[in-house]
Structure formats: C-alpha cells, structure tokens
Amino acid sequence: MSAPAPLIINGVEIRDSFAEAFPMAGTRLIITADTPRWAHTAAASLTGFATSVIGCGCEAAIEREIPAAETPDGRPGYAVLIFAMSLKDLKKIVPLRAGQCVLTSPTSALYAGLQGGAAVPLGKALRYFGDGHQISKNLGGSRIWRIPVMEGEFVCDEIVGSTTAAVGGGNFLILARSRPAALAAAEAAVAAMGQVRGAIMPFPGGVVRSGSKVGSKYAGLIASSNEAYCPTLRGIAKTALPAEVESVLEIVIDGLSEGEVADSMRAGITAVCGLGAAGGVVAVDAGNYGGNLGPFHFKLHQLMAPVSGATPEAGR
Amino acid sequence: MSGFRLTLKAPLAARVDASSLLPAALAGANVADVAARSLPFGTGTALLGDLFAVEATEQDGLVISGDRRLDHVGAGMTAGEVRIEGSVGAAAGAGMSGGRLTISGDAGDGLAAGLSGGRIEVFGNAGDRVGGPQPGERQGMRGGVVSIAGSVGDGLGARLRGGLILVGGNAGTCAADGLLAGTLAIAGRLGPGAGRGMKRGTVLVATAPDALAPGFIEAGPQDFIALKLLARRVPDLAALFGGQLSGRAVRLVGNRLAGGEGEILVLN
Numbered sequence: 001m002s003a004p005a006p007l008i009i010n011g012v013e014i015r016d017s018f019a020e021a022f023p024m025a026g027t028r029l030i031i032t033a034d035t036p037r038w039a040h041t042a043a044a045s046l047t048g049f050a051t052s053v054i055g056c057g058c059e060a061a062i063e064r065e066i067p068a069a070e071t072p073d074g075r076p077g078y079a080v081l082i083f084a085m086s087l088k089d090l091k092k093i094v095p096l097r098a099g100q101c102v103l104t105s106p107t108s109a110l111y112a113g114l115q116g117g118a119a120v121p122l123g124k125a126l127r128y129f130g131d132g133h134q135i136s137k138n139l140g141g142s143r144i145w146r147i148p149v150m151e152g153e154f155v156c157d158e159i160v161g162s163t164t165a166a167v168g169g170g171n172f173l174i175l176a177r178s179r180p181a182a183l184a185a186a187e188a189a190v191a192a193m194g195q196v197r198g199a200i201m202p203f204p205g206g207v208v209r210s211g212s213k214v215g216s217k218y219a220g221l222i223a224s225s226n227e228a229y230c231p232t233l234r235g236i237a238k239t240a241l242p243a244e245v246e247s248v249l250e251i252v253i254d255g256l257s258e259g260e261v262a263d264s265m266r267a268g269i270t271a272v273c274g275l276g277a278a279g280g281v282v283a284v285d286a287g288n289y290g291g292n293l294g295p296f297h298f299k300l301h302q303l304m305a306p307v308s309g310a311t312p313e314a315g316r
Numbered sequence: 317m318s319g320f321r322l323t324l325k326a327p328l329a330a331r332v333d334a335s336s337l338l339p340a341a342l343a344g345a346n347v348a349d350v351a352a353r354s355l356p357f358g359t360g361t362a363l364l365g366d367l368f369a370v371e372a373t374e375q376d377g378l379v380i381s382g383d384r385r386l387d388h389v390g391a392g393m394t395a396g397e398v399r400i401e402g403s404v405g406a407a408a409g410a411g412m413s414g415g416r417l418t419i420s421g422d423a424g425d426g427l428a429a430g431l432s433g434g435r436i437e438v439f440g441n442a443g444d445r446v447g448g449p450q451p452g453e454r455q456g457m458r459g460g461v462v463s464i465a466g467s468v469g470d471g472l473g474a475r476l477r478g479g480l481i482l483v484g485g486n487a488g489t490c491a492a493d494g495l496l497a498g499t500l501a502i503a504g505r506l507g508p509g510a511g512r513g514m515k516r517g518t519v520l521v522a523t524a525p526d527a528l529a530p531g532f533i534e535a536g537p538q539d540f541i542a543l544k545l546l547a548r549r550v551p552d553l554a555a556l557f558g559g560q561l562s563g564r565a566v567r568l569v570g571n572r573l574a575g576g577e578g579e580i581l582v583l584n
Contacts, residue, residue, distance in 0.1 A: 073545040140549035
C-alpha cells in the first residue's frame, strides 16, 4: 500500500492528521445594551476567563455582533456561545456568569439565543436578586423577569435552551517560518472563522500559543506543554516540526454541532492557505491524542478536500 | 367536510346556552346529527335545527350567527376555531383553554371569565367583568389573550391571574380589582376606581387614569426595556398603542393599602 499523496494548497502542506474533539453541552445567549460599547462590555465580561474547561470550568466567546434591528429589544447586541463538559455544569455556570457579569453591567439585558433542549436557568435563578420586588411577565410564549436595579431594571428571559450535541476541542495548528508569519496567519484564520455561526474560538483573540498535551511529569497537572510543537525544544524532545518552522499557533474551536466545528475549521484553514507559503506558512497540522480523548475526529484531508479539489483518502 | 355554518333562522326569543357548540364536540358529525342536537333554550330545550340552519363547510371550525341572547359561545373550548358573525350574550369564551374565538360584533358580560389559554378577539365592545372569575372561582383569567377593539364595561380584569387583555377603547369603573398577575392594556381611558386591592400584575394605559382607587404611589418616569421587548415579542401590544412602544412610562405602584406591588404604567 503506497503512502497517501501529500495535500498541498498554495504551498502549504496539509498534514494527514486529525483534530480530536469531544462532546460538550452548550448554549447561546444574546446580550443587549443601550450602546454597542456596553453590549460588548457585558459580553466580554461574561465570556472572560473562559478559554478552557481545564482551568475555567467552561469555554465561551462572542459569536457575533447583532444589529439592533435583529435583537429582542431593538437595541445593539452580541451573541455569545458558552460550553461546559456537562449539562449540569452548564446549568451552574451560566446563571453564575450572567449574575456576575451581565446583571451588573450598565443598561444590559439578557435573552435566550437558543430554543429547545434542556432549560438552562437565566432569570429563573437571577430573579432572587430582586428580593421580592422582581416582576415576571409571561407574554408572547415565554416568561421574562424584570429585576429592579439601581439604574432601572434588568430584563432577562427566564430560561435558555441548550444542546448536548455540542462539540469542543476542534483545532488546527499553523506551522510558520516566523512568529510574525504565524500570528498573521492566525489572525486571518480567526477573521474568516468569525463569519461561521454556531462556533467560537475561546482562547484570547481566538488563538492559543500554548497547545498542550495530556498529562505532565508533575503530579496533579492534567495538561502540559506540547513539546513536539515547541520549536525551542527541537533536538531535545521528539519534534513534529520541520527545520524551517520557527513558530506554531493553534486555533481551538467549539461549536453547537459537529458540522459547525467542521465549517469553522475549513474556513480557518482556507484563510491560512490563502496566505500560503509566500506568507510564511509551512504547514497546517492538528492536535490529537491518538483517538483516545474524544469521539469526533476532524480529518484535515477530508475537511479540505472541497477546497483543494483532491479526493480524500479513505477513512483512517 | 371540515366544519359547520350555523345560521339563525330568526332572532332568539329566549337565552340559549351555546357552550356545546364547539369544533371538537361537532367533529365527525353530519348535518342531520348536528341539527338533531338539543340546546338549553330559555327554561327548556330546543333542537339546534329549529334555531339554526345547519350547513357543512369546507373550512375547519364553526361559523355561527350572533345574537345577544346567545350565551357561552366558545365556553370551554380547548382547540379549533369559532367565528361569530354578529354580537353575543354573556360568558363568551368562559373557561376556554385553547383555540380561537372571534366575535365580529359585541360581547356581553363575563367575556373570557376564567380563561386559561387560547385567543379571543372581539371587534365591537364588551360588557362587564371581562376576564374575571367564573362563578364560584376565586381567581380570574389566568392565561391566553383577549383583544377587544372597542370599549369594555366595569370590573375589567377582576382577580386576573395571568394572560393579556387588550382594550382598544375605554374601560369602565373598578378595573383591575384584586388583580393578582397578568397584564391589562387600555388604549383609551381607564375609568375611576381602578386597582382596588391590586396585588401584582401590570396595567398599561395610554393616558393618566381619571381616579385610581386609593393606595397608589408614583415611582416616577422610567425607560422600561421590558416594554421595548414586549413591543417586539407581542405585536398586538404595540399595535394597540399605535405601532410601537417607546418604553418610557410613569410607574404607579399599588395597591399599597393591600400590601400590593402591582403597577400601572402610564405611557408617554
């Protein structure tokens, strides 16, 4: 059996690898405010410190800006996605963050951005802040809560729907000739992936530089530096980097479904390939753990086949 | 055949209890079966076919001629549609939990008493005690939507527990008496004595009420985001007040004499 044909797009090698992802519970929230600035502030606060379930308990980010005409109350808004490892965790983390980051944010209101699935409490939990003065309204097919605050009233939906078909940990690695080239490629990827609805990149600016492997030499540490992709460890540890690669950045994707993660990855890798070898990009790889971490395997060759025009290899 | 048209042969000479004229109750019957049914008529009964000309229709639901002596139309309805061409008597839509009742004329007293779901539209006026309790009940309407294009009589929304009542015209005296929850919206004037014993819930009015029951305190004006939200989620509500709600309103809280924390929002 011959070795699989290499897949090269615009001088960028797409490695015959796969991203290994796992099931999550997720939901979408819509935050509005009097101005886009304050809607963004509340959304950024809600999704702060939510890069990885490893240390944050959830993964969250802004999905997109929503024009005022499309929001529930006609004010500027943002949609955010938030994911946790279980529905139980999601039901705990969503009201906690909403209470600390949206209820507190000037002029904000909080609405359900996802219907169906298990109900995750919003106003159902936050209403008690009203100390008995809270008001509910059950009109138009859903219940809202009005909670008196010093500024006026905080309005939010009682519940938001959820999905347990969400997928976390989609990813790809950008192997570049230089740090600036890696960063430019990552920025291009994030910009393109931002157009895909239903998926987010939870790390800072959508990019993670500290891709990890499972486990550590230190007891109690469940993740540690992925030395195979650390350019400064070439020669010390087993490396996955060719000699010309000086810098690697990773983009991690969470989505409300497997398809949205795939769409996001494809959009990102396509943007990276758009910069091509001329942009200092050498290869695109993906992080996996031998297939033992999660049931979702996003195979790069299959993913990029529609873009490259190549026939994907048969399943690995 | 999906529905029936019941056309009155002559104006009713006595009150008729029409609560059995429901889409579900007549489903599957033929014209002869329907005509052979009896209805409470005055102190006795009458055959439906003696009062109405019965005709099968292609459209689902029932279309019934109106008469001010026709009581309890749509009462207890759970699904389907009843359309009344003309006016009706008392207790239209009482105890409805689903479906749609449309009345092209006026409705008598007790419209939507004890309503728990569904939608009632009245294109004329309605009498007293719209959305109040059914006889023997402690609480009034607790769900659904009632829309009245014209004015209503006294006692609108007494002991209302939920749902939405929209009044395009004026409301008589003593609206929202003992109101527990839910929403009243009145585009015209709210008559005197409103809000006596009001516990919670919301009354939306376009203009300052004439004279509320004692026990209300003005909390001042406010930009209510909830009103902007409701204007988009409940188009009927926005339409009642001219197509949109600015969100700005003066909040009157009461009835404090009853320890209540209901609100009357006077829209600006």
